[in-house]
Amino acid sequence: MTISTEAITDDGPLYEAAKKVYPQRVRGTYRRIKWIVLWIAIGVYYILPFIRWDRGPNAPNQAVLVDIAHSRFYAFFIELWPQEVYYFTGLLILAALILFLSNALFGRVWCGYACPQTVWTDLFLWVERLIEGDRRERIRLDAAPWTGDKIIRRAAKHAAWLVIAMLTGGAAMLYFVDAPTLLKDMVTLKGPSIAYLWAGILTFTTYALAGHMREQVCLYMCPWPRIQAALTDDDALNVTYRFDRGEPRMSVKHAAQAHANGQAAGDCIDCLQCVAVCPTGVDIRKGSQLGCIQCGLCIDACDAVMTKVHRPTRLIAYDTDENRKRRERGEANVYRLIRPRTILYAAVIALTGCIMLYALLTRTSSHLSVLHVRAPLFTQTAEGGVRNGYTLRFSNKLSEPGDFTLDVGGVKGAATTSAMAKPLGGGGLTVHLDPDSTLEVPVYVTAPADAAPGKSTPITFTATDAKTGERSVVVDNFFGP
Known part of the structure; x- marks a missing residue:
């Protein structure tokens, strides 16, 4: 669901009513990147607990394990004790700095590709399309009366969502106890009650957030969109509609007539495909917005349309505000990935990483x-x-x-x-x-x-x-x- 902030009339309500978002299937470069990241992320999440690592006698052989019973954290050759909580502090600092650097370089690339909410929502949407069809079919199905076919489709979709959610919640428990042993116990209903409790909680949250709330998490619950605005600058690459090329927008027929009459016509044909494929329902042509997660799907959709109408692609592209200003002045694009902000972030990341590495290599037994x-x-x-x-x-x-x-x-x-x-x-x-x-x-x-x-x-x-x-x-x- 998304809410537009445009006023309807002078006498009417200030905000439009909430509308359900039906993201349309799209193919292209950025969609392929998203699929690759999605399957790698999900594969690592589900497979990692089953990887073995020999630590000798009297030690667990699970590669990654949060051993709460014995107050230990294991990650391959690393073993951390409660007294070494500063390593976790260092990892959190590193993660924050890497997020800051990625934002300074490519905007909200984390949100668009690797955020767990994005990954699982994409997976749930894939299941939904597989069962109920693409955007138009889902809209028609929602508007149709309840029939046997609709009930079967809805039941199948929610059942598939629940299976994925249960697998997600159950897999999270495998990081806290020996994975093969716990999996066998849970399947045979012999697992500890606390494992079923937390698996149930995570099942519910996954089903609710990825299946029902979706873009609302990005719009209302996640603090990162509000924070990243203070970390970006005019040289950061963000998904951008190139107004200088696209405006004034008009249909192909009207554009041909405008050109014949010597009038200006932009490349945008107002097909709304960029809006149809957006997972948060954002119209990128209105400029930078809180709901845009920088996933690039609108770029793929627009490129496909531009190719069909025989116009140059990348009307929507990863671009900078500085380049937009330069084009207005008639100057060529300049991309400055290396600048004081990114150098500072990279230097602090390197310093923090070196300190942590030194502490890890010199730690005592x-x-x-x-x-x-x-x-x-x-x-x-x-x-x-x-x-x-x-x-x-x-x-x-x-x-x-x-x-x-x-x-x-x-x-x-x-x-x-x-x-x-x-x-x-x-x-x-x-x-x-x-x-x-x-x-x-x-x-x-x-x-x-x-x-x-x-x-x-x-x-x-x-x-x-x-x-x-x-x-x-x-x-x-x-x-x-």
Whole structure:
């Protein structure tokens, strides 16, 4: 559905009533690109959970897995722990920057080709055309009375939509548990109830958004059309109707008469094919609009018409506002893909990617975090010493057991004790961890009376992996009276 913002009459309502959009089938370059992106995207979505990746014993062999039960995220050779959430932050930053760069270069190309809403809506439209026919047939079917044929067609369409929606919702669950196992359990009705619940929610949202709401998601729900307007400029390539070529628009017959009389006539024959094929019902000839997702289908439709009437193609094309102004001045088109805005985005993308890559390549297989016990902040011993309590969390990311030595520095003469660690010569402790596990160890640090520090003294905890030699150093504070 789409709503025009044109006033009807001076005394009538300001906005036209909502009209259902019936996108027409179209063939051409951009439609082929959309099909390629669609099938690649859907193929990756459904196949990816079944790809295997050997990580050794005691580790899942699913290539991409969000293991909520064990607080892990696996992506081929990468394994991320909850403490490494900054990697996800970096990925989100990268995704945003890439979106900004694509917008500066080619407008809303993401919306037109790769957005999940676009991909699944295209798939649902393909099913609808297959069952109910193309645009004219669907319009006639909607207007026709309810007959046996109409009921069968509608039931078949919605059944097919529901099957696709259920496959979509079910496939999403395969990213959270071993895919073959969960698929078998769900098909045999032995799966966990939470999996059926979320699969049902995603089935409903897919069916509603791609089958019924369609362009309304782009027009009213998605924030990106409103954001991208602030990120574009006159040199960004956008789907554009070339007014200088198309106006004044008139039929082929009237154009021939105008030329015979020495009058101007544009190439646009006002066939409305660009509107008929638009998935959001936009008339691109009215200029840049919120509903235009830059998919290029209107380009394919217009090119087909121009070819039939023996006129040059690309009356509608990916073009820039700057070129439109240049043509008005009688100057040649200039395309500036490399400019300060795109250079800045590309540089920040490269910098963020390098930082993430460095962090990934230098990440350790162990980790230590320290939390000071706050209640009480410190206690005093009978001998006059001062004791502070800490909770140390050790992480062993390897698939084999690990032993860590803990050394404490910064507080002169301090003694370190723990009921969950073995004492080590020199005042240190030894902590044993199981494979791929974390362990919280309560540790007490006691300073003697003759060396009791002041209100706050920095204290250093150093954990050393006995097998790999990796060291994790954490600085905290030791408090006294």
